[in-house]
Each structure stands twice: as C-alpha cells, then as structure tokens.
Amino acid sequence: MVVGESGLGKSTLTNSLFLTDVYSDEYPGPSQRVKKTLEVQKTALSITENGIKLNLTVVDTPGFGDNVNNDKCWDPIQSYIDQQYDNYLNQESRVNRPVHIHDTRVHVCLYFIAPSGHGLKPLDIEFMRRLHEKVNIVPLIAKADTMTPDECHDFKKEILREIQMHNINIYEFPDVSDEEENRLQKKLKQRVPFAVIGSNVVLQINDRRIRARQYPWGIAEVENEEHCDFKILRDMLIRTHMQDLIDVTSSVHYENFRAKKLAG
C-alpha cells in the first residue's frame, strides 16, 4: 500500500520499484485520479525477481492529505485494511475452508513523508499512530533529492525521535538467516527511514542506462547509494524481507485483529 499526499512522487517511485509502468498516461497515478470522496484503489501486477514470478497488488489512496480539512482522511485506509483481515477471518473460519486462502491482506504500507526539513506533520503522526498496530509501516522520505546529505541526516534523526516520542512502532527489518547478509545489512538498516528518489526517465550516460533526474547542475541517480536509499529499500522490500513482511502481517497484525474481533 502506498500512502501520502499528492505530489510526493508516489507513482514515480512505484514505477521505479517494480521497473514497470504501474502508472502511466493510460493509467494515471493516484494524484490524477482524485474523486470527490477518498477511495482506496488497487492495481494488480506481475514482476519477475531472480527468476521467480511475483504477483503483487499495489493499493493507493487518491486524495489523502490533499484537502483544506483532512480530518479522518485515514478512515478509508483503516477500513480497507480491516476489511481484508475480515475477509481472511471469514475464509479461515469456514467449516470447509480452502487449502490456500486467497490472501489480500496488506503486507506493507509505504508511508511517504514530505521533505520539509523540519519534522513530521500532524497528519503523519495521526496516520502512523492509528495504523501502526494494523499494518507494517515503512516510512519513506519522499523526493530525497530535495535535501543535502546533512539536511537528510538531521531530518532522519528528527523523524526517528518523533516516532519514538509518539510510541509509534514502525516495521523493523529483522536479522536474516544468512550471517554474511546480516553483516552487510547492519549498516544499511542505520539509514532508516529510507530517503528515496524515483524517476520515470532513463538516461543514456556513456554506455550505461540509468534511471535518473537531470538538473542543470547535475544528475541525481535513483540507484546510486551515494544519492539516496532507493536500492536498499528495493532490495529489502522485494528480495530479503518480503517473506518477513508477510509473516509479521499474518502472525502479529492479523492475530491482533482476530483476537479483538472474536473477543467481541
């Protein structure tokens, strides 16, 4: 699930993450599909990663945080997440239940934070406080090329401080089974929250094709780890931690929901 106000580069980042045009002129991103009421919308896509075909669903919410009054703009999202848990519970509780339950639960919510340079906005805090016990929240600093390395470093520190102050539990990337992998990832995890750049433009630089943003003063490269954390996010989300995201959703968030629901 992809959440954040309009213009934070969500569609562009989603396209960059899956190396495909999830959003394009024929099927525009959430900010071009804003309706009178906030609705959660879904897009199905197939990607191949290391020879394995993955069927993913991208869920977005046009209009989130875009109005003068954004009170309760998190409600449709909260309802959607609960609804998927409900559906799963209904299936699971049947006498004759399917061997494989079609799992439509939301396994990760990428929450886009505007690069203001100051800290979280009241809406960010409101959203995360209400959703952190329901879904794995991975906060991302949007449009990271808006900040210098120093500004980004300070901003990350401030965000983490505020997250802790409000007792928000964001998704923690746990250690993996491979020791070598762990050692490599230890350093990368210190870059949370990940600051990302996305681009629909691929530039030809010498003999390389690079997804980047071309400015008069230089080229910001999406997959350059000196420029942003995109590559790290992509790697952990799709390769190393996808299974854990599914497991935590199933064994923690869903079980929470189930316990509360059955307790009545």
Added chain:
Amino acid sequence: MVVGESGLGKSTLTNSLFLTDVYSDEYPGPSQRVKKTLEVQKTALSITENGIKLNLTVVDTPGFGDNVNNDKCWDPIQSYIDQQYDNYLNQESRVNRPVHIHDTRVHVCLYFIAPSGHGLKPLDIEFMRRLHEKVNIVPLIAKADTMTPDECHDFKKEILREIQMHNINIYEFPDVSDEEENRLQKKLKQRVPFAVIGSNVVLQINDRRIRARQYPWGIAEVENEEHCDFKILRDMLIRTHMQDLIDVTSSVHYENFRAKKLAG
C-alpha cells in the same frame, strides 16, 4: 508578508532576499515558532540598496497550512491586513492628521507554492481567492531545485491556468518608465510565477563566494538564472517595482477597503 506551509524554505528565502539573517538560531523562522493558535508576527529590518537605506517589515504566519484541519487558517492573515488598512484610515481621517502617516500596510504577499509537480492545492486556491483583492499577491514556486527545467515549465503553465480559471488576480509587474529596462524585463516577466531557491550557505568556489545548495551530484546556485528565478524576483521586488507595489496597495487595495468601509 511571507505565507506558506512549514518547510517550504520561507525563512531561508527571506534571508537570501535581504542578504541578512532575518531568521537565525537566535531568532528562528516561522516554522520553529508555531504556537497553539495562528498568529501573525513581525520583524523589522534595515537593508541598503544602491546606497539607499530601506526600512522593511517582514510579516510571517507560523502554522499556516500545517494542521490536519486547516479550515480558516487564512483568517488571521486577512484580519491583519484589514487591521493595517483600518489603522491607516483612522489616521487619514483625523482632523489634525500627521504629514507622514506611518504606513504599516502590507505592500506585497509572497505566497509559497509547494513544488508538487501537479498544480495548486485547494488551500492555495482558497487563500489566493480570498486575498487577491486585499493585497498584491506574488506567488512563488518554493524549492525550485526539486524540479527539472521541463517539470518547472509545465508546473508554471498549470499554475497560471488554474489561477486564471479561478479568476485570481495576482500582482502584475507593469512596464517601467525606462525603455531599455522594459525590453530586458519583457523576457523575465514570462517566467512568472517565479521559481526560487534559497540558501543560508555560502560556498567558496574558486575565487567566488556563491550562495548555493551543495548536493552529491552538483551545486544548485541561488543567483544563477539558469538554475532558478531568484535573482529576477529580488531585482523586481527591491529595485524596479518596489514603488509600484506601494502605489498599487495605496491606490487600489486600500481604496477598495476604504470605499467598502465608508459605505458601511
């Protein structure tokens, strides 16, 4: 007057415009001074331009557009502007009135637009619709280094289209008396709304001292006209059009206010 949501670089731009620390650690910008209620606040400063000493007042509004619910967040600003007209009217109407009335009217409102890349936000439209008949509005695209030249060009077109669609009258920089100056400015006026970059950091590049933002992929220069419209804004605001801004305030906006007020 400087208006816009937190984190759009207003303090930084104000410092850059007046080449002085209007805002600093000792006296922080509006985003660090947010209180429970929206208040308009003033800072007096003196700058010297072409040997002439100018006494300016910078008015800002901490908290504008920063809440979950921003309904009526323009009210304190509207009241402040009206109050200055009221004060002036009271002075002007006295039997024994001063030769020089202390003019505290707001002569220009720099309205900061977030570089979303899509268009104006509902709050931007709401604010400008309500204030365009009361004060000279000069809309600025904040943090212009967030956009590539193409994105900026398209964004400007979209903003102007929306401004026209909502019948908003932004301040128009009229021709000046000098023919040569007019010829030079004709091209510059086509860059409205001005897209600005600001910086509190001055870099030493070779033998030049340049206000800029240093990224791993390059240096965005505040006063480079290839990078943004800062220099043009500064020139027209402080040098060529300052008198006109005062005149239009006095002969159009103030007269409008006075006529409405005296009509009862």
